[in-house]
Amino acid sequence: MSSNILVINCGSSSLKFSVVNSQSGEQPISGLAERLGDAEAIVTIKTSNGNKLTFDISGGEHDQALETILNYLQQENLLDSIQAVGHRVVHGGEHFTASTIINEDVLNAIESCNHLAPLHNPANLIGIRSSQKLLNKVPHVAVFDTAFHQTMPAQAYLYPVPYELYQKEGVRRYGFHGTSHRYVSMALAEKLEKPLSSLNLISAHLGNGCSATAIKAGQSVDTTMGLTPLEGLVMGTRSGDVDPSLHHFLCTQTQMTIDEVNTLLNKKSGLLGLSGLSNDMRTLEQAASEGNQQAEIAIQVFCYRLAKQIAALAVPLGHVDGLIFTGGIGENSVSIRQRVLEQLTVLGFQLDPSQNELAGKSQLGLITQAGSTPAYVVNTDEEWMIAKDTQTCVTAGE
Ligand code: ADP
Helix, strand or coil, X not given: CCCEEEEEEECCCCEEEEEEECCCCCCCEEXXXXXXXXXXXEEEEECCCCCEEEEECCCCCHHHHHHHHHHHHHHCCCHHHEEEEEEEECCCCCCCCCCEECCHHHHHHHHCCHHHCCCCHHHHHHHHHHHHHHCCCCCEEEEECCHHHHHCCHHHHCCCCCHHHHHHHCCCCCCCCHHHHHHHHHHHHHHHCCCHHHCEEEEEEECCCEEEEEEEXXXXXXXXXXXXXXXXXXXXXXXXXXXXXXXXXXXXXCCCCHHHHXXXXXXXXXXXXXXXXXXXXXXXXXXXXXXXXXXXXXXXXXXXXXXXXXXXXXXXXXCCCEEEEEHHHHXXXXXXXXXXXXXXXXXXXXXXXXXXXXXXXXXXXXXXXXXCCCEEECCCCHHHHHHHHHHHHHHHHC
């Protein structure tokens, strides 16, 4: 029987899963439980032959979603092939610099980071506890979004605020999307057949959340997200960088509370806020092409700020061996890549329009001309990275 890893990414009302073959990286079965706790809670499973099955688990929580998933795996004779479970955990604070086998101490340390990611870590813990209960014979491994960025030097991770806020409250930049940035940098080095230790890369993960990272010899040396995932680039609904006085300004000029401002910046800003139309780049590109000026300006702000931040990330690298576009927008949007590279001539990028059209389909995903600083499209695969780390931790622990 082949050896599989169950990868779980648990949110407060959702649970994403994937069964990953630990040798080949194939993902025969994956799925999503949504609206957990709600009367309309459902589990959707994408089967190995590409079909979609839906299970109604009305009112069901994470436990019930997992039971439904595990019953399905049992029915498909896959349950016994699960050798370990890999959990995506958003915030590992300064405790975790790498993925780790979960034990009571690890659970406590994750819990101690709850205040740093109040929307995510408690949900990740629910997923871990539920699956430990139901799959109690196999090891469970935590893979942190923040761990990759723990190599950032103090000059990159400290905010210029009183130092005791760092010491007492953990106020510093942590960075996120680490699993994706790590995966695409490794995948590119492999494609180029060069040691990662010889490359200075910038990766731009552009999905609903967006962040970019400077990666020197395989290590994150700076990134755009900070204490929370709100800092940095313009995102689907998050503003990214704004004047830090904006909270105060809005609270005093309008009747908004600090919580309302926080919701505004996280859920109603970014592409959605600027366009007044959508957080979805496809919708905005379509609307802009039909003459919608708000959609066009939202795209312009997104691309301009992204280009500026990429240029800033070249500073800790000295020189750039490659820029990677990944995530739903980075992998699929020909025009966003074009707009960004056209504003990065300062770093020596010269787009190859026909390669850009083909991106991902050409052998290396290269989208720039000969002689240009190279830019590539690399498809991310966080599930595979989590599965790989899980396998490595389990093997090392044996
Ligand atoms: P998540 O961060 O939720 O994993 P994804 O990585 O799937 O999100 O990225 C979602 C974003 O990718 C959306 O803004 C979506 O519009 C965008 N996207 C996907 N396909 C395209 C495309 N062909 N052109 C432009 N944007 C796209």
